[in-house]
Amino acid sequence: MIEVKDVYFTYPNNVEALKGVSLNIRKGDFVAIMGQNGAGKTTLVKHFNGLLKPTKGTVTVNGVDTREESVAKLSRGIGFVFQNPDNQLFCETVEEEVAFALRNFGFEDKIIQKRVEWAINLLGLAKHRQSSPFMLSGGERKRVALASVLAWNPDVVILDEPTIGQDYQQKEKLRQFIVQLNAQGKTVVVVTHDVEFVAECNPRVVLMAQGEIVVDGDAKHVLTNAKLVTEASIVPPQISQIFMGLTDLGLPFDIIDVYEARDILLDFLGGDL
Template sequence: YPTGVTALKDISIKVCEGEFVAIMGRNASGKTTLVKHISGLLRPTKGMVLVDGIDTRRATIAELAKKVGFVFQNPNDHLFADTVEEEIAFTLKNLGGNGGEVKSRVDEILERFNIKEYRKQYPRYLSGGEKQRIALASVIIAQPRVLILDEPTRGMDYGLKSQLMAFLNEYRSQGNTVILVTHDVEMVAEHADRVILMSEGKVVVDDNKREVLSKALLFSPQINRLVQAFTEYGVPEDVLTVDEALDLLP
């Protein structure tokens, strides 16, 4: 950074097509800085970041936007247009979409995210959950192969979280990659394949979710902490979800 702070140190990771990766860690551990480098919003001062073989140091934002979609932690950081319809159409227009294609895709996305009734409304006047859906829709319309979300569930109730995760799982099932920055260990336990833990700008753990969440006390789900008390009776120590715990009952 211009202040002289080195935000990322000695990082070497590879994320594969179709993975659902959660990046976790305390505040200011480097999580957001890392994903901004993957998306091209920040460029590395040392080393390189490759996205589908493209060196982000040499690629334009437009080139990277076709590959990577980034949903900011605060949906207000996305919103600038006068209507929801214009907000969602902007990315596709910016990537060269023609009028007919843009209208068709906007109609499809409005329907998919259940925001059709807001198409002519000013986005910033809507609720937090509605703004979050609009922000996600404005990114998804470009159909990026890699979708990055920075703390997307903050302020969401259980119902909205469930809807978001259902969408992300469907999106991943189509061969796309999902990278999620989050503190929500229960959600990670339920949906992620792999967990990257960061501390002070470094990757300290990078492994499958079962290995990480069952051994990292600060980042283990509540049900895992509970079953740890019963491991001497033969209960597996890597139980991560309530459903898994229920399956152990006679």
């Protein structure tokens, strides 16, 4: 679906943000892109909808080279929710905001109404529909940005740091929501620092450092590799930290889930009783 081949990208100020990145995202994948501030995560995902074009190498989306397609066309299939919602919100009411892209894509009024209704309810924004997005809290603005992207039903949803400013409950809702989207066949790409959030979602993890991909694998293996995650300025999930201290007892170290951890400990104790 998205094919990144040996991509280099240099910003106009000569900062080389990507240095030979290759990555294949298949339809229905759920990928978390992780790494320290400045590792090139956002630069990479901005290539997926053509916002940035590679300096060298190619990015193809559904077989089409992003250099030969407009951002508007690519966006129809790839929805991008930015890190800072203020960069993407500008309408006077939440309702208008969510309808904006649909109007741009030329949907009929009736469909627009339906989709707006659907997206607003989905993200729990019904009571704010007439509010100005700028009167809402940071977490709420983030959900407006997400609603406005989901409304046009793109195949791929890219979320840049979706958990910033969200409390635990909202994060949990967001997690369930993303997992559900993915189960419905949507391809989901999340750029995030939030280790515990990733540990709970258990996606494929692409770890980046200094413009390169360091490792690409399932969450459990990547996040429990203490050496790699530390190099990428990430702290292993708390459960895996606990288990790293128990390896002397013959317990596995690559555990990230609370309930899996419990079962292993119960097994260990039970076996000896």
